[in-house]
Amino acid sequence: MPPRRSLTRERVVQAAIQVADRGGVEAMTMRRVAQHLGVEAMSLYHHVPNKDAILDGAVDAVFAAIELPDAGNDDWREAIRARAVSARTVLSRHSWALGLMDSRRNPGKATLRHHDAVLGVLRRAGFSLPMAVHAVSLIDSYIGGFVLQESNLPASTRKDVEQVAGDLLEHLPPDEFPYLTEVIADHALRPGYDHTSEFAYGLDLILDGLEARRK
Template sequence: MQETGRERLNRAKVLQAAIELADEGGFDALTMRRLATQLGVVPMALYKHVSDKDELLDGMVDLVFAEVEMPDGGDWRAALHTRCSSMRRALLRHPWAVGRMETGTPGPENLRHHNAVMRCLRRDARFPFRMAVHAYNVLDAYVYGFALQEKTLAGDIPAEAARRRTAVAERQPAEIDDYPYLGEVVMELARTGFNFADEFEFGLGLILDGLGRSCP
């Protein structure tokens, strides 16, 4: 997104441009100078809208929260399933946000989101306060942890497993038979494939089923 010097700059444009740059190269590669160039302004113009890079990150994270579907009444299990799946998809779109969603100063979308999840747990699921906190923590630990794994693991798991097995065989060919279960992984995943979304749904279902059994 390119801005000309004649167009009026505002905070929304700054944050959207920052997200686009971070989506492309990661947050660590995002600099105020590069952001200013993207917007067609001098770097000092940005500081009228964000005081520093930390405030920039807070605003960017708030926009990611705005993309996540919040639970809004009805069946609590279905609502939380939708929310967690939506969060995973948002983090796939914005991998730079993995590990940064619960840091910094929360913005209005962040606060609305957290309030909606707690409302679902307390009002709709009728969990006692401490149980609601436990549930929220385990759901976020799963979603954020899965997003980190999905971000860092090779996209083609079967091919990566085969590559590692080949590397082991080349180093220690006489010992390859010592890894029969690794061999099974390579053979079976090559046959059936590996789908991150399916794995996510399986784990999320286990967690929600467990929480359901704890529901008063």
């Protein structure tokens, strides 16, 4: 039998993330995290004082996984777009974190570093302080809202979309719902349609609007 790995704060936090990925933030209890690690719950308290500390650590780890905007990139749109795409990818894996990311009273260094880097890109690009704050709020609300909506969709693959849309179209009276019928038949079911591309389109609209108000 291989020797048991020693327990550390990092292992506790990573275990908590894995538990939440499977069962949501409600599953992230001291008991379940301990079960995941194969230890007694009391042993966790040698590394984290309470559940709040685990939540703080988990949120900070999620922020650490998101790509920081490139401070050396002179194109602020490109830097913010890359960060937004990374945030969407990470949060799609950890959608339970959406309701926690702005609620922690003891943000970790990765969280603080992330926010500072995003604000830095915008301020160096010429955004006033109020506009930089508006931009962060708008972009993050868009990312969070898109991930939340995407995580609740009944279809995740092209095959799923075709099945769901086809079933809906079959029972949709076109004279009663002409515009929905049009969207499904002439848009969603057309070859090459990819609902995941909507993220990039919406993000570009936001960046266009921010650029117009940058000065």
